[in-house]
Amino acid sequence: MSVFKAYDIRGLAGSQLDAEFAERLGRALATHLDANTVAVARDIRESGPELHAAFLAGLTSTGASVLDLGITTTGVLYRATVDLPVDAAVVITASHNPPEYNGFKICRGALPMAGEELQELKATFDAGKFRVSEKSGSITEMPEFEDKYLATVIENAGKPIRPIKIAIDCGNAVPGPLTLQLMERLGVEVIPVYCDWDNQFPNHPPDPTRPKNMVDLAKTVVENGCEFGIGMDGDGDRIGVVDEAGRFIHPDRLMAIFVTDILSERASGTAAERTVFYDVKCSMALEEVIVAAGGIPKMVRTGHSFMKRELRDNPDSPLAGEMSGHFFLHDRWPGFDDSLYNTARLLEIIARDSSPDNGGPTFSSRFSNLPNYPSTGEAKVPLPGEREAVMSAVEAAFLDMEKSTVDGIRVKYSDGWYLCRPSNTEPILVMRAEGRDKSALDNILNDVNQRIGHMLDLSKLC
Numbered sequence: 001m002s003v004f005k006a007y008d009i010r011g012l013a014g015s016q017l018d019a020e021f022a023e024r025l026g027r028a029l030a031t032h033l034d035a036n037t038v039a040v041a042r043d044i045r046e047s048g049p050e051l052h053a054a055f056l057a058g059l060t061s062t063g064a065s066v067l068d069l070g071i072t073t074t075g076v077l078y079r080a081t082v083d084l085p086v087d088a089a090v091v092i093t094a095s096h097n098p099p100e101y102n103g104f105k106i107c108r109g110a111l112p113m114a115g116e117e118l119q120e121l122k123a124t125f126d127a128g129k130f131r132v133s134e135k136s137g138s139i140t141e142m143p144e145f146e147d148k149y150l151a152t153v154i155e156n157a158g159k160p161i162r163p164i165k166i167a168i169d170c171g172n173a174v175p176g177p178l179t180l181q182l183m184e185r186l187g188v189e190v191i192p193v194y195c196d197w198d199n200q201f202p203n204h205p206p207d208p209t210r211p212k213n214m215v216d217l218a219k220t221v222v223e224n225g226c227e228f229g230i231g232m233d234g235d236g237d238r239i240g241v242v243d244e245a246g247r248f249i250h251p252d253r254l255m256a257i258f259v260t261d262i263l264s265e266r267a268s269g270t271a272a273e274r275t276v277f278y279d280v281k282c283s284m285a286l287e288e289v290i291v292a293a294g295g296i297p298k299m300v301r302t303g304h305s306f307m308k309r310e311l312r313d314n315p316d317s318p319l320a321g322e323m324s325g326h327f328f329l330h331d332r333w334p335g336f337d338d339s340l341y342n343t344a345r346l347l348e349i350i351a352r353d354s355s356p357d358n359g360g361p362t363f364s365s366r367f368s369n370l371p372n373y374p375s376t377g378e379a380k381v382p383l384p385g386e387r388e389a390v391m392s393a394v395e396a397a398f399l400d401m402e403k404s405t406v407d408g409i410r411v412k413y414s415d416g417w418y419l420c421r422p423s424n425t426e427p428i429l430v431m432r433a434e435g436r437d438k439s440a441l442d443n444i445l446n447d448v449n450q451r452i453g454h455m456l457d458l459s460k461l462c
Contacts, residue, residue, distance in 0.1 A: 003103075004118050004121070004122040005425055006114060006115060006118075007105075007112065007114045007118075007304065007305055007424070008105045008106070008112075008114075009025070009104040009105075010094055010097065010101060010102075010104075011101065011102075011103065012100055012101060013045070013046075013051070013100060013102040014047065014100075017047070017051060017102050017103070018050075018051075019050050019051065019054035020054070022050075022051040022052075022055040022058065022092075022104075023058040023061075024125060024128075025104065025125060026054070026055040026057065026058020026059040026062075027058040027061055027062055027130040027131070028058075028121060028124045028125040028130060029059070029106065030058070030062040030064040030130075031062060031124055031130045032120070032124040033087060033108055035064050035087040035088045036064060037067065037086045037087055038064055038066055038086060038087065038088045038089065038090060039066075039069060039084055039088075039090070040055065040067070040089070040090050040091075040092070041068075041069040041071070041072045041074075041076060041080075041090075041091045041092070042070070042071055042093065043091070043093040043174040043234065044173070044174050044199045045092075045094065046099065046199050047102045048071075048092055048102065051092050051102060052092055055090070055104075056068065059137060060136045060139060061133070061136060061137075062130060062131040062132070062137070063133025063135060064137045065137040065138045065139070066138070066139045066140065067080070067086060068140065069142055069145055070142075072178065073174055073175050073178060073235060073236025073339065074091050074093060074095075074105060074236050074338075075237055075336070075337070075338030075339055075340055075341060076146060076149050076178075076236070077105075077107075078107070078110075078237075078334075078337075078338060079334075079336075079338070080145065081109065081110040081336075082110060082334050083145075083148070083149075083152070084145070088106065088108055088109070089106075090106050091235065092104055093105060093234070093235040094234070095206075095233060095234040095237075096173075096205050096206045096207035096234040097234070098201075099200050106121075110334065110336070111308055112304065112305040113305075114305035114306070115305070150178075150181060150182055150185060153340060153341050153344050154182075154185055154344065156333060156341070157344035157345045157347075157348050158344075158348045159186050159187060159348070160187065160188060160347050160351030161348075161351050162351050163187070163189065164189065164350065164351050165189040165190075165191070165224070166188060166189070166190060166221075166226050166227055166228055166229060166230060166347070167190070167191040167192075167193055167224060167230075168183070168190055168191075168192060168193065168217075168229065168230050168232070168343075169193035169194055169208070169214070169216060169217035169230070169231045169232070170192075170195045170206065170231075170232045171194050171201060171204060171205065171206025171213065171233075171234065172194045172196060172197060172198035172199075172200075172201050172202065172203060172206065173201065173232070173233070173234040173235070174197070174235060175233075175235075175236035175339055175340065176192075176194070176196060177195065177196075177197070179195065179340055179343070180192060180195055182340050182343075186344060186347065188347060191220055191221075191224045191226060193229075194216070201234075204216070205234075206232070206234035207234070208230075208232060208233055208238065208240030208241075208325060209238065209323075209324055214240060214242050214248055217230075217231055218242045218246030219246065221242055221243075221244065221245075221246050222244075227244055227350065227356065227362075228241055228242060228243055228244055228363035229241060229242045229246075230346075232343075237304070237336075237337040237339060238324060238325035238326050238337065238339060239325055239342050239346075240254075240325050241254050241346075241363075243364040244356070244364060245364060249367065250283070250323070251324065251325040251327075252278070252285075252286045252321070252323050253286070253367055253372075254325075254327075255278070255327060256285075256286060256289045256367070257366060258327060258329065258349075259276060259286070259289055259290055259293055259295065259319065260289065260293050261349050262319055262329070262331050263294055263295045263318070264293065265331075266294070266295075266318060269316075270316065272314060272316035272317065273316045273317070274295045275295065275298055275314060275316075276290045276295045276296065276297055276298065276317065276319055276320065277299075277300050277310045277311070277317060277319075277328075278290075278297065278298075278299060278300070278321055279299070279300060279301065279302040279303075279307070279321075279322040279407070280300075280301070280302055280404065280407045280410050280419055281302060281322070281323035281324075281430075281432060282299075282323050283375065283434060284373065284416070284417060285371045287299075288371070298310075299406060299410070300320075300407070301407035302322060302324075302407050302421070303424070304322070304328075304337055307320045307321075307322065307326065307328050307337075308328065308335060311330050312335075318330050318331040319331065320335070327342050329341070329345060333345075350363070371436075373434050373435060373441075374434070374435055374438050374440075374441045375433065375434040375435075375441070376433045376445070377432065378430060378432050379432065379460040379461040380423075380429075380430060380431075380460060381420075381429040381430075381457060381458060381461060382427070382429075382457055383422065384455070387422050390422075390429070390455075390456075391408065391409075391420075391422060391429075393452075393455060394409065394420050394455075397452045397455075398411050398451060401413075407421050408420050408421025408429075409421070413435075413440070413444050413447075415436045415437075415443075415444075416433065416435035416441060416444050417444075418432075418433045418444055419431060419432045431458075431461045433445055433461070445462045448461070448462070
């Protein structure tokens with residue numbers, strides 16, 4: 001299987017990704033983009049130093065110069081595409097994947113390369129005809145950029161206007177130390193959970209969108225009387241939260257806080273200024289919140305690269321978000337997903353109200369008016385044949401139903417919905433269903449089973 005995936009390059013370090021691959025990729029990228037200056041960062045994985053050195057060797061052999069950000073988060077790298085004079089930016093990371101993996105997330109300018117763009121890069125990589133330079137490019141180490149980044153985050157997000165106490169779990173991944181620096185500068189009292197680096201991720205995978213990975217954070221919040229807890233993912237572009245009682249809050253529900261706050265400032269704005277993008281996996285409750293806040297909801301394809309393109313094509317839109325915990329604030333931030341920035345914005349919003357101890361709202365109460373509709377969660381259904389043929393058969397089974405086909409099919413029922421979309425990384429179909437109540441969900445699942453149960457194994461869904 002190719003390591004050139006839908007959104008990035010990713011595979012097993014040492015076998016699929018080694019120094020030879022990284023050096024060749026550096027040469028291919030500089031050639032393909034005709035890049036003169038490239039920003040590069042990496043996470044803390046054991047294979048990182050070898051891949052990093054080889055990748056830089058490949059870039060500089062073509063005459064491209066490198067601005068080396070060192071070990072830092074993906075959010076810092078994204079900020080570099082805005083603040084530094086670069087043609088491309090690359091972070092060597094496998095995000096929340098197990099320690100034996102690594103990968104490359106690549107930006108062309110400020111936008112991530114994905115889909116067909118990555119396949120075109122692969123063609124250049126395979127062809128082996130790379131740019132030649134008599135003089136090697138330079139490497140400039142930029143450890144000071146992190147400090148400038150923190151200052152930019154604080155200036156943009158603002159500091160909380162009252163004392164606030166939270167817990168943060170970074171899963172022993174790369175965001176930990178930088179996150180604690182940010183909290184100190186913001187004046188936030190933090191109970192750290194796994195905020196030190198350990199590239200074996202011994203406590204849990206750094207994926208805050210899975211409730212099982214938030215158990216220790218939840219316990220810490222309750223035991224220390226924190227207002228809420230924040231979890232960060234392996235490379236620092238996603239967040240998840242638990243409330244003051246340690247209860248997991250799904251990311252699409254968390255997005256409602258950003259939606260309500262940002263749209264409150266755009267009540268008289270144009271339609272474009274009130275349009276909010278969200279992916280096909282999100283709850284219909286989010287759509288209802290957007291409408292209630294005066295916004296215009298627009299459902300789009302899952303994937304951070306697609307979200308950023310929507311914001312590029314709709315520059316007046318103030319935000320976008322995904323069920324996966326990627327949030328793209330675009331009202332006064334450049335629309336890229338960044339755990340640290342999104343945490344700072346969330347803290348600033350929460351701190352405008354008095355603390356719960358002084359009569360202010362608890363974190364959980366902020367979701368009390370947001371319906372919590374019954375849903376199946378995300379089910380992974382085996383793909384029994386060729387992807388296009390199977391999806392065509394599924395779509396044909398719902399010909400009589402209203403549906404969206406922006407990403408697989410999302411079928412609309414009078415009291416809920418059903419989603420079936422092919423995974424971009426595995427030979428599976430990702431399915432989810434939601435109903436306004438348990439009876440509605442059961443009826444939807446029964447209907448889905450009657451329509452496609454004979455062609456697909458729906459045991460993980462129904």
